[in-house]
Amino acid sequence: MSNTLTVAPPQQGAPAASPTTRGQRWTFFTIISLGLLMIGLDNSILYTALPQLNEQLHATETQQLWVVNAYPLVLAGLLLGTGTLGDRIGHRRMFVLGLGAFGLASLAAALAPTAWALVAARALLGLGAAIMMPATLALIRLTFDDEIERNTAIGIWGSVAVVGAAAGPTVGGLLLEHFWWGSVFLINVPIVAAALALTLRLAPPNVANPAKSWDALSSLYALAALSSLVLAIKSSARADWGLVAVAAAVAATAAGLFVRRQQHLDEPLLTFDVFRSRVFTGGVITAGGAMLALAGTEMLTTQKLQLVNGLSPLQAGLTISAMAIAALPTSALGGANLHRVGFLPLISGGFTLIAAGLGGMWWSGHNGASGLFTAAMVLVGLGAGLTMSVSSTAIIGAAPAHRAGMAAGVEEVSYELGTLLSIALTGSLVSVLMESRLPAGLREKGMEALYSPSTHEAAAAAYDSGYLTTVGLLAVVVITLAAATAWCFRDNPRSGGHGASHE
Numbered sequence: 001m002s003n004t005l006t007v008a009p010p011q012q013g014a015p016a017a018s019p020t021t022r023g024q025r026w027t028f029f030t031i032i033s034l035g036l037l038m039i040g041l042d043n044s045i046l047y048t049a050l051p052q053l054n055e056q057l058h059a060t061e062t063q064q065l066w067v068v069n070a071y072p073l074v075l076a077g078l079l080l081g082t083g084t085l086g087d088r089i090g091h092r093r094m095f096v097l098g099l100g101a102f103g104l105a106s107l108a109a110a111l112a113p114t115a116w117a118l119v120a121a122r123a124l125l126g127l128g129a130a131i132m133m134p135a136t137l138a139l140i141r142l143t144f145d146d147e148i149e150r151n152t153a154i155g156i157w158g159s160v161a162v163v164g165a166a167a168g169p170t171v172g173g174l175l176l177e178h179f180w181w182g183s184v185f186l187i188n189v190p191i192v193a194a195a196l197a198l199t200l201r202l203a204p205p206n207v208a209n210p211a212k213s214w215d216a217l218s219s220l221y222a223l224a225a226l227s228s229l230v231l232a233i234k235s236s237a238r239a240d241w242g243l244v245a246v247a248a249a250v251a252a253t254a255a256g257l258f259v260r261r262q263q264h265l266d267e268p269l270l271t272f273d274v275f276r277s278r279v280f281t282g283g284v285i286t287a288g289g290a291m292l293a294l295a296g297t298e299m300l301t302t303q304k305l306q307l308v309n310g311l312s313p314l315q316a317g318l319t320i321s322a323m324a325i326a327a328l329p330t331s332a333l334g335g336a337n338l339h340r341v342g343f344l345p346l347i348s349g350g351f352t353l354i355a356a357g358l359g360g361m362w363w364s365g366h367n368g369a370s371g372l373f374t375a376a377m378v379l380v381g382l383g384a385g386l387t388m389s390v391s392s393t394a395i396i397g398a399a400p401a402h403r404a405g406m407a408a409g410v411e412e413v414s415y416e417l418g419t420l421l422s423i424a425l426t427g428s429l430v431s432v433l434m435e436s437r438l439p440a441g442l443r444e445k446g447m448e449a450l451y452s453p454s455t456h457e458a459a460a461a462a463y464d465s466g467y468l469t470t471v472g473l474l475a476v477v478v479i480t481l482a483a484a485t486a487w488c489f490r491d492n493p494r495s496g497g498h499g500a501s502h503e
Helices: 022-044 047-057 061-089 091-110 115-143 147-178 188-202 216-237 241-263 272-276 278-307 313-341 343-367 370-398 401-436 446-451 456-488
Strands: none
Touching (some): 022 147, 047 061, 047 115, 061 216, 091 188, 216 241, 278 343, 278 370, 278 401, 278 456, 401 446
């Protein structure tokens, strides 16, 4: 999740923006931050709950994949368009609508009677998050007139996003230690209720611009393309080639319709000429690639620690948090030193650290070195912090000033798309590899064999083998990302606006 976003100033003649007192402004900022925190938490809080979901809802592998993927899928698909919708109807109204949808979806998810009902609730959560996320930063701009206060608030806002993503597995593990799996969603409901009440009392007046255009069809095309792509990935893992062909055709058609529609809009959601800048393209690759490496590794490792190593959800969450917590200091250091060293050492060097960490996890897993395994996870986190600290700067800084809002939307989508593809690819791959290594009589059971005492030992060994192979392949992918970004940043500019090449 990003820490940079450009928000247009209020329209001329708009009502006074900020709450009247400093205390009111910062109280409302706390509410905005809680909304962002919930969005970040729900990206990763389910990782520790997946084994319990399988047992209590009897979720199949396909259902587990969609339970996790439905949220970032809808969020990524709609995010490009919801910012401009906020300009049209007002960001206060968008925040209230997003909070309401998020609260209702959280309640539906907590009480879901079946796995597919939970998938539907997670999709509604993604809708609420897509409505709410752009409004959080827009409301900071409307709330704080003083530049120093506003910059301080934006800095804290970025930290909240990182903390939310980092804390998800640990918060989920803590709740599961004492409550049932639905508690990971139910915790959102009282937060939403308090946030709604305080927003209606403290938020700045709603500033709408009905003249601003919003194109819902573009968002639907993007959502259809991403959904079909995920379905194609999952179906290829199951060797259902007929469904793969249909899903791939739908994805290509929807993507083509999206591109064609942008060419005929006065205010397109995305113009592809921005990718002529190597720095812009490198920033997008960095944002998506970092989450591709991090999200899949977090999800699979959380499950491995519970299903193979026998750790409790809380123990697994605390262990995996080492990876995310390690990203915090390098994220701060990377951003602070960009002007000195430039993008190349931070981004390509960060990817190299991630690859070394993944290689260390692969080696220590094969050799039973648990201490080295944890140290390798920390190395992954350190590298991810370096790459993610400046990817936003590359994207926003390399875009023309009149396309800063578009660049901010691309930035957010890059992170969510990386998460989405990571979960789809790694989840499908580890399942296929596990089944190929199960004894012939257990292959039809797949992941279900992990939950039966009579088959657990053989299934755990097969899962562990599949997990380690997947981690090793991820290391190869990340080395490729290091090489690709080294090419993009070979001029090594110190900011996105300098040294960007258009080729």
